Amino acid sequence: MEKLPGALLRFRVMAYVTGVGLAVLTVWLVIGYGFLDYANTEVKPDLYRWLWTAHGWLYVVYLVAGVDLCFRIKLSVIRTLAVLLAGTIPFMSFVADYQLHKYVRTRGLGPSEQTSDSP
Amino acid sequence: MTPPNTSERGSERLWRTALTPRWLAALLALIVLVAAFIILGRWQWDRTQDILAAERSAAAAPVDLADLVDDQGSWNNADIGRRVNLQGTFTGDELLLANRELDGQAGVWVVTRFELDGGQTVAVVRGWLPDDASPSPLSRQSVKIQGVLHPDEEFYEGANATRVVTVDSAALADAWGEDVIDGYVMLGGDQGDAARGVPVLVPPTVQVGDVAFPLQNFFYAIQWWVFALFAVVVYARWLYLDAKK
Numbered sequence: 001m002e003k004l005p006g007a008l009l010r011f012r013v014m015a016y017v018t019g020v021g022l023a024v025l026t027v028w029l030v031i032g033y034g035f036l037d038y039a040n041t042e043v044k045p046d047l048y049r050w051l052w053t054a055h056g057w058l059y060v061v062y063l064v065a066g067v068d069l070c071f072r073i074k075l076s077v078i079r080t081l082a083v084l085l086a087g088t089i090p091f092m093s094f095v096a097d098y099q100l101h102k103y104v105r106t107r108g109l110g111p112s113e114q115t116s117d118s119p
Numbered sequence: 120m121t122p123p124n125t126s127e128r129g130s131e132r133l134w135r136t137a138l139t140p141r142w143l144a145a146l147l148a149l150i151v152l153v154a155a156f157i158i159l160g161r162w163q164w165d166r167t168q169d170i171l172a173a174e175r176s177a178a179a180a181p182v183d184l185a186d187l188v189d190d191q192g193s194w195n196n197a198d199i200g201r202r203v204n205l206q207g208t209f210t211g212d213e214l215l216l217a218n219r220e221l222d223g224q225a226g227v228w229v230v231t232r233f234e235l236d237g238g239q240t241v242a243v244v245r246g247w248l249p250d251d252a253s254p255s256p257l258s259r260q261s262v263k264i265q266g267v268l269h270p271d272e273e274f275y276e277g278a279n280a281t282r283v284v285t286v287d288s289a290a291l292a293d294a295w296g297e298d299v300i301d302g303y304v305m306l307g308g309d310q311g312d313a314a315r316g317v318p319v320l321v322p323p324t325v326q327v328g329d330v331a332f333p334l335q336n337f338f339y340a341i342q343w344w345v346f347a348l349f350a351v352v353v354y355a356r357w358l359y360l361d362a363k364k
Binding site for chain 2: 049050052053056057059060063064067071074077080
């Protein structure tokens with residue numbers, strides 16, 4: 001499959017960026033609303049709001065990268081939806097990235113398989 | 120260019136695939152999903168508008184001047200143009216600032232010292248008078264008046280060296296021998312009987328600045344709609360791939 005390494009890398013970057021971002025923001029959310037009275041909008045810092053907004057746009061990019069990759073490796077509809085939704089659950093985007101790489105490797109679609117095994 | 124036959128067969132195949140039960144179910148799911156995304160976007164859009172409306176009405180609502188001013192008589196620049204309530208007494212100290220036109224007519228501004236019940240002094244521009252008129256006297260009773268908060272007029276340095284020509288709290292403090300709250304209040308709105316008199320009210324020169332736009336909710340709205348568009352693209356692409364098989 002043409003240009004697969006690029007698609008894999010793009011998805012990996014977005015999976016890690018949105019994954020780390022979502023994890024950090026989720027922890028921040030729990031602390032903020034649990035202990036710092038963020039329900040009071042006066043208290044909620046602007047940085048916190050802006051990071052959520054940024055995360056929203058990054059998730060859009062994650063979707064594009066994810067769909068692109070899933071189309072390229074002809075993943076089933078259900079699995080593709082699972083990959084896309086993984087971006088909304090903390091840490092699941094890492095799992096999705098791992099599973100996708102495994103999927104590519106075991107089916108011999110990946111570049112790593114070919115370069116290491118081919119004479 | 121592809122021969123018409125091939126493309127016709129291609130679109131036929133696309134339709135046949137789209138109308139299979141599996142793809143009709145997918146279409147139904149797509150419609151539900153897109154409708155949900157559009158509604159969610161609308162919800163954030165409405166929130167954007169609600170927040171704007173609430174911020175604007177909060178900014179337009181009059182506040183007590185005493186609440187905006189600190190002990191040094193300073194207040195926040197963000198409050199320029201705020202409608203303010205003042206409770207206190209006109210002391211009778213009054214200055215007429217020359218060279219103030221209203222609707223092309225030469226005249227003066229009537230600047231009166233107003234003592235807030237809390238003890239601080241503020242300059243109140245009661246309004247405009249033609250050159251040959253003199254302002255009506257005011258009662259010394261405690262009154263509640265309303266106006267718009269303005270910063271000091273700073274036309275040029277040393278403007279008030281020989282006599283006061285601008286509404287400048289420092290110059291007025293010198294003239295009245297008392298600390299004066301920064302800036303001045305342009306009388307307007309509901310001013311009560313005591314302040315209603317000969318001077319013609321001057322329209323405030325500063326307006327309330329617009330409030331912060333709730334960009335976050337606006338972006339959320341856009342993002343939901345992007346998701347909706349995205350769902351359509353994914354459906355179309357899958358259908359196309361499936362039909363090509």
